[in-house]
Amino acid sequence: MAKSALSRVLTAAAASLPLLAAQAAPAAAARATPAAAVPIAQRGPATAPAASPALSDVLPAPVQVSPDAGATFRLGPLTVIRTQPGSPAARAVGDQLARDLRPATGYPLPVLPVAARRVPSISLLLGANDSRLGSEGYRLSVTRSAVTIRANNPAGLFAGSQTLRQLLPVDIDSPAVVRRSWTVPGGSILDYPRFAYRGAMLDEARHFHTPDEIKAYVDEISRFKVNHLHLHLSDDQGWRIQIDSWPKLTAVSGGAGTGVDGEGPGFLTKAQYKDIVAYAAKRYVTIVPEIDMPGHVNAAQVAYPELTCDGVAPPPRTDTEVGYSSLCIGSETTYRFVEDVIRELAAMTPGPYLHIGGDEAHATPEADYVAFQQRVLPLVAEYGKTAYGWNEITKAPASATAVAQYWDTATTNPTVAAAVTRGTKVVMSPANKAYLDMKYDPSTPLGLDWAAYIEVRDAYGWDPATRVTGVGENAILGVEAPLWSETLRSLDDIEFMAFPRLPAIAELGWSPASTHDWASFSARLGAYGPRWTLQGVNFYPSPQINWG
Structure with missing residues (x-):
């Protein structure tokens, strides 16, 4: 893609952000009781200062995690989301991921079948050809220049995209733009379900x-x-x-x-x-x-x-x-x-x-x-x-x-x-x-x-x-x-x-x-609490958990 063509895509995507934000809040529309009216004893704790998660800080726990401290990926205003060419289902997963990431980042995150050279990308690709993954598993790889999720089926791409959301800082769940560095820890994850x-x-x-x-x-x-x-x-x-x-x-x-x-x-x-x-x-x-x-x-x-x-x-x-x-x-x-x-x-x-x-x-x-x-x-x-x-x-x-x-x-x-x-x-x-x-x-x-x-x-x-x-x-x-x-x-x-x-x-x-x-689960759950707070989820702040 030529530089001018990419610029047009980014400009168009940015212009669509208000509409996308309006379409992405079913939970807010569904809430029968305004957050301000919920008894304070039933609300989650206030958000702590956001920290960058580790590759293993995922709920549910992945099958295999291989960190690489030197391969941190930085999500930025030029990042694009690339999906499997010719797959409407992969494209739909990419569109959903973009809608999830745009409100907090403010980035256009255009969804494309191919990515321009030297542009940081998040790729959602089929054809993993890995029987271990079944229909819902995925492989996630994070390098300095790209995040790649590969799966046998689109369901695996969706599961991998949910993992990716947890690997970004807690502030990614903010409904409003947060000015900060958006990083994903480097390394790889192999993941698939125990039960169907x-x-x-x-x-x-x-x-x-x-x-x-x-x-x-x-x-x-x-x-x-x-x-x-x-x-x-x-x-x-x-x-x-x-x-x-x-x-x-x-x-x-x-x-x-x-x-x-x-x-x-x-x-x-x-x-x-x-x-x-x-x-x-x-x-x-x-x-x-x-x-x-x-x-x-x-x-x-x-x-x-x-x-x-x-x-x-x-x-x-x-x-x-x-x-x-x-x-x-x-x-x-x-x-x-x-x-x-x-x-x-x-x-x-x-x-x-x-x-x-x-x-x-x-x-x-x-x-x-x-x-x-x-x-x-x-x-x-x-x-x-x-x-x-x-x-x-x-x-x-x-x-x-x-x-x-x-x-x-x-x-x-x-x-x-x-x-x-x-x-x-x-x-x-x-x-x-x-x-x-x-x-x-x-x-x-x-x-x-x-x-x-x-x-x-x-x-x-x-x-x-x-x-x-x-x-x-x-x-x-x-x-x-x-x-x-x-x-x-x-x-x-x-x-x-x-x-x-x-x-x-x-x-x-x-x-x-x-x-x-x-011990591992309770730590990961505690770190997730501030995300619920940002999402407006009325969770119970169990005293068994050290909430982040």
């Missing part, structure tokens, strides 16, 4: 969270290489997804007063759901929808009394009791309803998983429960999806081709262990380690405590591959951190309960077991 599935879950049923709040959460979790967001879309209190063939589900049970304590209304239209799916996909997060059944169905039965065995609508429920509702297992109306819901949900969900719940069905006799699962689990496959449910589904032989989410607090579960021998894969979410709605300690103003108090060290201090007897590494698809919404009302509440514990679960899912070390 690293998830977070958000409960939409007990309290409806808006599309903007969901998008903000997607932005926040994707920074830690979390690649699935499980949306709990129905429960006893409310129904939160449009189903055309059963319209009263949202008309009646998505309306006013349908959340815990009468909170509400709210539900996702199909258009809103598809928009969230597309937004998440651009950040390499797959949406996993859940319709809980055969229990947790009171809201559906309020809307359609024919889903009960006696044909009588139960009263709406806004309390937090569980285990009292059940679909009528012997009724063909039940299976027409179930198939319609699965069909419509599968049609608008490009991801591979459809979660059918299955927990706490105390009002369903066990023989009926197994009969229900034997009929419904294969039905999910008929519509092109992998069935996914809470660990109770392993009572049914049909779970051999399904994914079971282990939420139990026990370290032994013979039913799940037996299902593993038949082929069932497991996502680990033990409630006393991974549930983000559990209080940190007795004084926590939000959350519950039925499973445990979970401080950061508790969330980090377990190994998914050794947690449950008979469920070893090869049986584990991954980990997930559920966040139930009985006590949550705003994005600030979501953030306060999720952070800083979610990065602990993310590291268990991504990083090799050999890197599992509390």
Whole structure:
């Protein structure tokens, strides 16, 4: 590229900065409570003077880090972002990275298929041809003249770009221009995930969270290489997804007063759901929808009394009791309803998983429960999806081709262990380690405590591959951190309960077991705190962490 052509590119990019900044703040738009109104005890600590990170100061911990103190890269006003020629997906990752880096630096950072000679560049390139990397791994190399991220697939480029953001000084997360030197420590990183599935879950049923709040959460979790967001879309209190063939589900049970304590209304239209799916996909997060059944169905039965065995609508429920509702297992109306819901949900969900719940069905006799699962689990496959449910589904032989989410607090579960021998894969979410709605300690103003108090060290201090007897590494698809919404009302509440514990679960899912070390993790987490402060994330300043 000639010098004059490069100048025109830089000038055009600089002119676009105000528009880009306006488009890059979904979290701010989603926040229900202004930062100034959040109780001071719930805010993160003030930002400390920004220090340059080391190559190993990354969450989650990379597989291999090789520092080179003499190869520091300096990001400057002439830096360009180069992406793989002919790859729209690589170009999209480059565009996103530029949008992330422009507000604090004020630099144009044009995104180009090729870079001019002697111009410092950040390159996002495919064709790593390294089987170790799989579909999400990457190699990152930093020299004095260039940063290069190579991957087999665009998902790896996105993961590498999130690492690069952490290798820049903390001030890179400032929403306004900071005049300083922007450096990246020299050396190389080899990185790829331990488990394919690293998830977070958000409960939409007990309290409806808006599309903007969901998008903000997607932005926040994707920074830690979390690649699935499980949306709990129905429960006893409310129904939160449009189903055309059963319209009263949202008309009646998505309306006013349908959340815990009468909170509400709210539900996702199909258009809103598809928009969230597309937004998440651009950040390499797959949406996993859940319709809980055969229990947790009171809201559906309020809307359609024919889903009960006696044909009588139960009263709406806004309390937090569980285990009292059940679909009528012997009724063909039940299976027409179930198939319609699965069909419509599968049609608008490009991801591979459809979660059918299955927990706490105390009002369903066990023989009926197994009969229900034997009929419904294969039905999910008929519509092109992998069935996914809470660990109770392993009572049914049909779970051999399904994914079971282990939420139990026990370290032994013979039913799940037996299902593993038949082929069932497991996502680990033990409630006393991974549930983000559990209080940190007795004084926590939000959350519950039925499973445990979970401080950061508790969330980090377990190994998914050794947690449950008979469920070893090869049986584990991954980990997930559920966040139930009985006590949550705003994005600030979501953030306060999720952070800083979610990065602990993310590291268990991504990083090799050999890197599992509390001293290292707590130091890296503490150094990350000022970034949350700059982002306006309402995190809990755990006393277990020395915040930077």
